[in-house]
Amino acid sequence: MSSCKNRDLSDNLPLDCPFSPLLTMSWVVDSRIAVFLPVALITISLISRLWKKNGSGQPLPPGPPQLPIVGNALAVDSNEPWNTYAEWGAKYGDLLYVRFFNQDVVVINSEKIAKDLLEKRSSNYSDRPFIATLVPFGLFHQSFRAEGALNFRPMQIRKTHQLLMNLLETPQNHMAHMGAFAASVIMSATYDYDMGPSDESFLRIVEGALSALRYMTPETTVVLNAFPFLLNLPAWFPGASMKRSAISSLKYVNEMIETPLQYVEKSIAAGTAGPSMVLDLMKKKEQEQPDRVAEYDQALRRASWASFTGGTETTGSILLYFVLAMVLHPHVQERARAEIDAAVGKDRLPDFDDQPSLPYIEAIAREIVRWQPIAPLGVAHATTDSDVYEGYYIPKGATIVPNAWAMSRNEALYPNASQFTPERFLDNQGQLLDPESPSFSFGFGRRICPGRHIGEASVWAVIASTLAVFEFSKAKDAQGKDIDFVPTSSVGLTRHPDPFPCRITPRPGIDAENLARLMDSTIA
Numbered sequence: 001m002s003s004c005k006n007r008d009l010s011d012n013l014p015l016d017c018p019f020s021p022l023l024t025m026s027w028v029v030d031s032r033i034a035v036f037l038p039v040a041l042i043t044i045s046l047i048s049r050l051w052k053k054n055g056s057g058q059p060l061p062p063g064p065p066q067l068p069i070v071g072n073a074l075a076v077d078s079n080e081p082w083n084t085y086a087e088w089g090a091k092y093g094d095l096l097y098v099r100f101f102n103q104d105v106v107v108i109n110s111e112k113i114a115k116d117l118l119e120k121r122s123s124n125y126s127d128r129p130f131i132a133t134l135v136p137f138g139l140f141h142q143s144f145r146a147e148g149a150l151n152f153r154p155m156q157i158r159k160t161h162q163l164l165m166n167l168l169e170t171p172q173n174h175m176a177h178m179g180a181f182a183a184s185v186i187m188s189a190t191y192d193y194d195m196g197p198s199d200e201s202f203l204r205i206v207e208g209a210l211s212a213l214r215y216m217t218p219e220t221t222v223v224l225n226a227f228p229f230l231l232n233l234p235a236w237f238p239g240a241s242m243k244r245s246a247i248s249s250l251k252y253v254n255e256m257i258e259t260p261l262q263y264v265e266k267s268i269a270a271g272t273a274g275p276s277m278v279l280d281l282m283k284k285k286e287q288e289q290p291d292r293v294a295e296y297d298q299a300l301r302r303a304s305w306a307s308f309t310g311g312t313e314t315t316g317s318i319l320l321y322f323v324l325a326m327v328l329h330p331h332v333q334e335r336a337r338a339e340i341d342a343a344v345g346k347d348r349l350p351d352f353d354d355q356p357s358l359p360y361i362e363a364i365a366r367e368i369v370r371w372q373p374i375a376p377l378g379v380a381h382a383t384t385d386s387d388v389y390e391g392y393y394i395p396k397g398a399t400i401v402p403n404a405w406a407m408s409r410n411e412a413l414y415p416n417a418s419q420f421t422p423e424r425f426l427d428n429q430g431q432l433l434d435p436e437s438p439s440f441s442f443g444f445g446r447r448i449c450p451g452r453h454i455g456e457a458s459v460w461a462v463i464a465s466t467l468a469v470f471e472f473s474k475a476k477d478a479q480g481k482d483i484d485f486v487p488t489s490s491v492g493l494t495r496h497p498d499p500f501p502c503r504i505t506p507r508p509g510i511d512a513e514n515l516a517r518l519m520d521s522t523i524a
């Protein structure tokens with residue numbers, strides 16, 4: 001592991017979220033901490049320049065000119081850095097070298113280079129610059145691999161049905177319903193914890209824990225990683241405000257980690273524990289040597305926390321882009337409904353067994369993930385050692401940023417890439433061209449998203465089921481005219497659409513009673 005590991009913030013703050021650091025790469029700094037920055041940066045920059053050697057004699061990858069000390073930090077659009085990298089890519093090539101203060105950053109704008117480095121040379125490119133080591137995520141892959149994820153499908157269908165009822169009752173709250181669906185699938189898959197609609201005390205913990213993550217912004221992690229001594233300042237010290245805020249939220253993080261774990265322990269004792277990642281991990285713990293149990297427990301806590309943080313906002317954001325895509329593209333809904341009506345009929349709702357006969361639904365799912373990458377810069381990797389690729393030197397400890405946004409806008413692969421066109425994934429007979437989704441959406445190599453099978457299944461179930469019973473359209477004004485809008489997005493933990501006016505109405509013949517009957521007739 002790189003030296004970054006020694007400065008892993010999670011040693012001090014247990015906030016291992018795959019999606020928080022380096023998502024936006026903005027570099028705004030707490031004004032009082034800024035007082036420390038100039039002197040410290042100059043010192044660090046000078047020392048590191050004396051130390052940094054390019055042993056291979058090869059040039060660094062091309063990139064834009066740099067300013068002294070800050071490097072390229074001031075030249076990146078802090079709201080949409082992926083666009084800056086894509087523009088630089090067009091000028092300097094798909095493998096870019098940029099520097100932020102003292103940090104080497106290599107940006108990859110092409111899927112081919114990403115595969116060459118992050119997959120084929122995975123052993124060197126699978127560290128993380130700011131967050132936890134690989135160990136807990138190994139546990140993850142064991143439980144959530146493709147076959148394991150099949151166990152969760154009946155639960156995902158049940159949760160989808162709950163979502164349909166919620167959308168029927170209060171369609172105006174669709175954003176909240178999508179978020180609650182995403183969280184409740186993850187809580188079930190991770191802990192077999194059934195989050196009911198009235199589970200307010202638990203929702204409070206979830207909200208608090210998610211707000212704690214918002215303190216782990218890129219700027220916070222950059223500053224704290226560059227100046228770890230700040231973590232040792234007392235919380236009342238001027239400039240330590242982010243530490244104060246993070247600490248005050250930690251109680252939620254701890255509750256979020258401990259409460260469901262205790263629930264699993266109780267369920268095991270009572271003999272009622274259903275399949276979950278934590279149950280798998282607790283069973284495996286019994287095979288650990290006694291002197292390794294404490295370490296294993298720590299890894300288990302990190303894996304379950306990462307599951308929650310990595311799985312909720314990702315799935316929720318994709319579902320919001322789904323609603324947006326449907327509101328903007330009524331003809332896509334029509335084709336999808338025709339496919340569902342022909343393959344499933346009108347006496348039940350779609351089930352995972354219908355997946356092979358619903359290629360257009362699958363194409364919609366893939367196109368949503370391609371059209372609006374919810375992690376436009378993926379999640380940064382880091383090198384454990386220096387390397388040479390196509391004649392370019394890649395330093396040890398470099399942050400490697402796969403620019404999923406640029407990959408999604410590759411006109412050679414995706415003509416008219418900014419348009420939403422599910423048909424691009426189908427051949428002339430309407431069959432899927434490729435057995436898999438575009439790989440850049442879920443990452444690369446050893447760090448590839450361990451929750452992708454669960455995430456993809458959730459997204460598929462919601463698309464197929466909601467289109468079977470609802471119509472999505474633009475909201476109407478007082479005169480009954482469509483309210484037009486220009487879609488915009490924001491970036492939190494993940495990129496997501498801003499609220500937009502829309503109507504979700506039941507298809508003819510669908511009311512609460514009929515919907516309940518359709519659900520009962522669906523094999524789950």
Ligand code: HEM
Pocket residue numbers: 018134137140144186189306307308310311312314315318369374375378379380381440441442443444445446447448449450451452454455456459
């Ligand atoms: C459904 C949409 C999802 C998308 C688009 C997505 C995307 C990603 C991406 C791009 C990465 C970074 C991979 C890399 O570094 O190369 C990642 C990592 C991760 N994802 Fe997902 N994800 C999704 C759902 C989920 C779900 C449902 C879970 C949990 C059940 C999950 C848990 C994780 C974890 C724990 C990591 C970190 C893995 C590591 O650091 O080794 N994700 N995801």
